[in-house]
Amino acid sequence: MAKRFSAILQLVLLLAVGYAIQMAMDAELINRYYAHVMTIMAIFVVGAVSLNLINGICGQFSLGHAGFMAVGAYTAAIITKNPDLILPAIFTGNIRFILATLLGGMMAALVGFMVGLPSLRLRGDYLAIVTLGFGEIIRILLLNWDFVGGASGYFGLARHTNFFAAFLLSIITITIIRNFIQSSHGRACISIREDEIAAETMGVPTTRYKVIAFVIASFFAGTAGSMMAHLTQMVTPASFTFILSIELLLMVVLGGLGSISGSIGAAIFLTYAAEALRAFRAYRMILYSLLLIFIMLFRPKGLLGNQELSLSLLRESFKNLRARWRRKKKDGITAAAE
């Protein structure tokens, strides 16, 4: 009971902090550019954490996360732009936006189910190529769909997303995905990552869990897409390309496959880095791909591995460091004595 209470307290505190930041933004205490970047960070946290559920926790390999963001973004954009399409006209303003975001997420989840089921049934790497293909196909279909503006994109969306909305979404995403990982379902997913054959032998329905994780991740990708669309007030087929999928992948890898806190940190860091390195845009992707290759070669589990960043981890590593230092000193003394 006390544990649950402290968890709720933590959540409330976090939300209060988020709200305070939003108030500071409204009062223009925080520069508008920074406010924009912080909102993007929060959206990328949603994208990275949900991708981590597939790539890090389940050990599968999706390359089409941007495609699911596109599905969510376009679905939500169609709903908010057309006041009597799909949802009845009584829902207006922010309520409509929230419902549209949810529906965008559901649409992405549905598409995720259709894409995931045939490819996740199989062991091996089919998911990677299917999701890669899916991302491309979505882009081609959107380019040719005149109702949403084709290649020039879908413009004139209302600006519903503010920092607090994105922050709230990221908190919800993190909470749900963390709870999922810590549940028996999550443990089943981890067992699939560690050894799929062994997991199956122990009676874990591997396909079902892979599909569940994939659908959850697609849902949150869809909501993140909706947030992004209503932040930039437009969606174009070019906003959700393969490059975005790679960026999200790099966030997951950089933070550590299976580490939620790692993904959060990496999402914030890489979004910041992308802004700071705007002058070197042409070389950004070269840098990213080199980073991806080198991390995989030298730390295949990602920088943090699957550890969560927490106070106890810090304390632990500090202790280890101190112990090592002591040992070294002792070794030095004995060496000197000899």
Next chain:
Amino acid sequence: MTITQQILQQLINGISLGSVYALMALGYTMVYGIIKLINFAHGEVFMIGAFVGFFSITKLDMGFFPAMFTAMIFCAILGVLMERLAYKPLRNAHRVAALMTAVGLSMLFQNLALAHSWIGASAKGFPQVFPLRKFELMENVTISSDRILMLVIAIFLMIALQFIVHKTLMGKAMRAVSLDKDAARLMGINVDKTISFTFALGSSLAAAAGVLFALNYGIVVYQMGLLPGLKAFVAAVLGGIGIIPGAMVGGLLLGVTESAVSAAGGSMFRDAVAFAALIIMLLVKPTGLFGKNVREKV
């Protein structure tokens, strides 16, 4: 134009397009057969091959065949380097790590090409090295000289590959390694060398495919490897991944299906066909047309 003529014409288009897919699919399938890795960078090897051929012709004034040969040699070396530097250290790591490295390499090559001052973002016209002639096989059924060339070279390379795989010692080693790596090593086969050789072979085929593709479509651009790469992979899966004749048949099948769909008025969805074919294949017979169901051993 009667319906038979239409069908024949699309069959010709499809087979010549499919032969390029087949050449690329061979690279995917051989590498997958031997180290169970989808080499995502294969499409970029195709692109680099096309550019090496392009620059050999435009900057070095080579003829078409020497240029294609240069591209094949260049990409063979590139393939070996790729394998040695990026994939070999990860051979025993989790397969997702190797896959991510492959994706990283693919992005790296694409963006290096984009940033390179010789290549850049804009598409370049591939020179028309041979005078273009159209032959009328029947009434309303034509085939261009470039297509004939593409088909002849592709078939020649496939026969050469069959010869290497089935008649040479290295081919025997390749087959042995793909069957059982550890047993092959115990039999005194140099597994590392064999894997490198496989990469060299696959990459040179991709380079040849790239040059032929560029000749046929008349352009080279840094992103040209993405979609053909994806489709070639689908072709490999259609035929049964890891099976060499399967890749050839899969490539031809995909090429024909694609031209049939674009002729039927769905040229917009031409690129979606391969994807749909992949999904259907995975649902119906994931081991591919020629694949046997292999029980997994622990």
